[in-house]
Amino acid sequence: MNQISTFERIVRGLLIALVLLFFLFPIFWILLMSFQTNEQILRIPPSLFFEPTLQNYVALLTGRLQTAAGNLDIAFMRNLGNSLLLSTSSVLLALALGVPAAYAFARYKFRLGESIAFTLLSFRFAPPLLVLLPLSLFFRQLHLTDTYIGLIWVYQLICLPLILWIVRGYFEDISPDIEHAYRISGHGWWKTFRKIAIPLARPGIAAAGLLAFIFAWNNFIFALILASASKQPVTVGALAFVTASGIQYGQIAAAIVLSVTPTLLLALYAQRYLVEGLSLGAVKG
Amino acid sequence: MTSLELRNVSKGFKSGKVLDDVSLSVTAGEIVVVFGPSGTGKTVLLRMIAGVHYPDTGTIAIDGEDVTEASPEARGVGMAFQNFALFPHFSTFENIASPLEARETPASKVKEQVGAIARMLKIDHVLGHAPRELSNGQKQRTALARALVAQPKVLLLDDPLRNVDAKLRYEMRMELPRLLRTFNAAVIYVTQDYKEAMALGDRIAVLRNGRIEQWAMPTTVYREPVSIEVARLFGDPTINLLPCKLEMNGAGGQVTVFGRRVPISGAYAHAVGRDLVAGLRPEHVVVTETEAPDAMQFDLDAVMPVNVRSVLYLRGAAGEELLATVSESESARFGRGQRKVWVRFAPGDLLLFDAASGQRIAPQVH
Structure with missing residues (x-):
């Protein structure tokens, strides 16, 4: 039954290799580019063999970009810091708000409950540009333009609905009887939430948090419009590499490698929570 | 002393x-079984308590x-x-200990009490396991241990034997009453299995349908x-x-019944002229291979063997169906059926009900 023919195994291996090549080759190429000078990158035909240079990384880390047209200051490290600050605090805030809200939507029926949940989801339907014009006007009046707090607030449009809806599904999958049993044992509501509901929904919370982080990290348009250079994340900061003397492909590649790293590390860390079995064997079935 | 009292509860x-x-x-030390078909509010009743x-x-x-x-x-x-x-993320020990932990029992006492109840329920060897590693029987015992460990005054058991296999259910049915006696709690036990109730x-x-239709001793419910x-x-x-x-x-x-007049006590005189339904328990039907006085041919x-008794499916002259049970040793004589047999019963075993209201007609003794 489980016997797989040699032919099948070869075909399967080939297909997997093709898919991996398709998805991973661009990343590999960018990694190579990050160790090349602009001249090496633009050479025709391109070559896999070159003398690696750390010049791109040095330029990014020191913040000084040397081009044919002269020296240029770039704020990449600051942008990276901004990205980390904005994404992390947005996700933390969204988790703090969204997880209890998701629990409420999953466990309790209340007036307008479904409408509120749907309204929150609908933030994800609206094209960001449509929302941005009125938002930028409000922000000016509220003096929130070009502040971290303002950006974190706007990022809730991205993170909160995502966390709310994913985590809600996980809470709904937990048998309410498990929580009832804990309450009947003599534990209060808050302890039941902390000791039963949250741990059992942890795979969902981890997945939602990771996704929200990625979406927040990749966001471009909100920060472009609502913040100035000093508060902008890497996605906007990368625009600085399009200089008067040409596009700095080497630095862009190095910047990509650096800016992918935090998300990658987070994904690796969250992975074990993602696969953690949920409530297996707790109830019958 | 009454430990649990529900008064005119509606939901x-x-x-x-x-x-x-x-x-x-329910008084302390008493087991009250709430019996009924599914969907009659048994579980809701427990959850309200x-x-x-x-x-x-x-x-x-x-x-x-x-x-x-x-x-x-x-x-x-x-x-x-x-x-x-x-609780799937707690070990068996932590599951059972949870009510004690809520009562802020010192750790040494928790260990002692959990160990005692686990030994009593024969799950002391799996205390370190996670619930998913337990068999259904062990899960059920863990749930029972958790309910019992803090020695509550009121114990609610919601059909606890429903999801365990037949053999274990049979064992637990014997073991539970003895176990529950030692705790002297007021027990409400919900089931839809009449044997368990008995x-x-x-x-x-x-x-x-959400109402208590009868509230009596098991034998009374069965006989009357x-x-x-x-x-x-x-x-x-x-x-x-x-x-x-x-x-x-x-x-x-x-x-x-079956086209034959059956004499019945004069104490039913008040029901003359009404449409009635006579109820006859299968075990009160006597089936023989040979003709006997007053017997009718069916x-x-x-023949279907069920546990210790076999069920006989009988058909009367006019096509009426009748169920009877006989002991296993007797059932051997009937083979697989497909034959004529003789049937009789004691008229005193007939239960009479009013056809319209469904209520039983009790004999009136003057």
Whole structure:
């Protein structure tokens, strides 16, 4: 039954290799580019063999970009810091708000409950540009333009609905009887939430948090419009590499490698929570 | 002393009324079985006592104290769920210890008490395991241990044997009453298995359509069911129901079943002229291969062995169906059926019900 023919195994291996090549080759190429000078990158035909240079990384880390047209200051490290600050605090805030809200939507029926949940989801339907014009006007009046707090607030449009809806599904999958049993044992509501509901929904919370982080990290348009250079994340900061003397492909590649790293590390860390079995064997079935 | 008292409790959900004016009382050390078909509000009743649901009207008192509005953690009851509801991320030990931990019992005492109850329920060797590593029987015992460990005054058992295999269910049915006696709690045991109800209950509340239809000792429910429905629910195979009419014949009465007049006590005189249904328990039907006085001839269609007794499917001359049970040793004589047999029964075993209301007609002794 489980016997797989040699032919099948070869075909399967080939297909997997093709898919991996398709998805991973661009990343590999960018990694190579990050160790090349602009001249090496633009050479025709391109070559896999070159003398690696750390010049791109040095330029990014020191913040000084040397081009044919002269020296240029770039704020990449600051942008990276901004990205980390904005994404992390947005996700933390969204988790703090969204997880209890998701629990409420999953466990309790209340007036307008479904409408509120749907309204929150609908933030994800609206094209960001449509929302941005009125938002930028409000922000000016509220003096929130070009502040971290303002950006974190706007990022809730991205993170909160995502966390709310994913985590809600996980809470709904937990048998309410498990929580009832804990309450009947003599534990209060808050302890039941902390000791039963949250741990059992942890795979969902981890997945939602990771996704929200990625979406927040990749966001471009909100920060472009609502913040100035000093508060902008890497996605906007990368625009600085399009200089008067040409596009700095080497630095862009190095910047990509650096800016992918935090998300990658987070994904690796969250992975074990993602696969953690949920409530297996707790109830019958 | 009454440990648990429900007074005129009603509860409805959006879909309609689930419990209607239910009153119950349980004394310490007593096991009350709430018996009924599924969907009659048995579980809702338990959950209201536990504090998971709140009644619309009526009051619930534990040990004389009104807990109608109290939250679940303030009631100090123990409950075992039908689906076990173990905490999947806790070990068996932590699961059982959870009520003690909530009562802030010192760690050494927790260990001692959990160990004691686990030994009693024969799960002391799996205390370190996670619930998913347990067999269904062990899960059920863990759930039971968790409900019992804090020695609650009120113990609620929601069909705890529903999801365990037949052999274990049989064992637990023998073991549970003894175990529960040692705890001296007021026990409410919910089931839809009449044998379990008979085996465990000191008193039985038959719940149907949200109302307590009968509230009596197990043997009374069996011998004198208040209605056709209770008679049908309580007993397996189902009671035979035969439409009939009662006529008076001098001092005694008689009913006609299977085309034969059967003499019956004069104490039923008040039911003359009404449409009746006679109920006859299968085990009261005597089946023989040879003709006997007063016996009627039936076709034996099939023989089905069930546990220690076999069920005989009989058909009368006019096509009426009749179920009878015989002991296993007797059933060997009937082979696989397909033959003529002779059937009789003692008229005193007939239960009479009013056909219109379904209520049992009790004999009136003057």
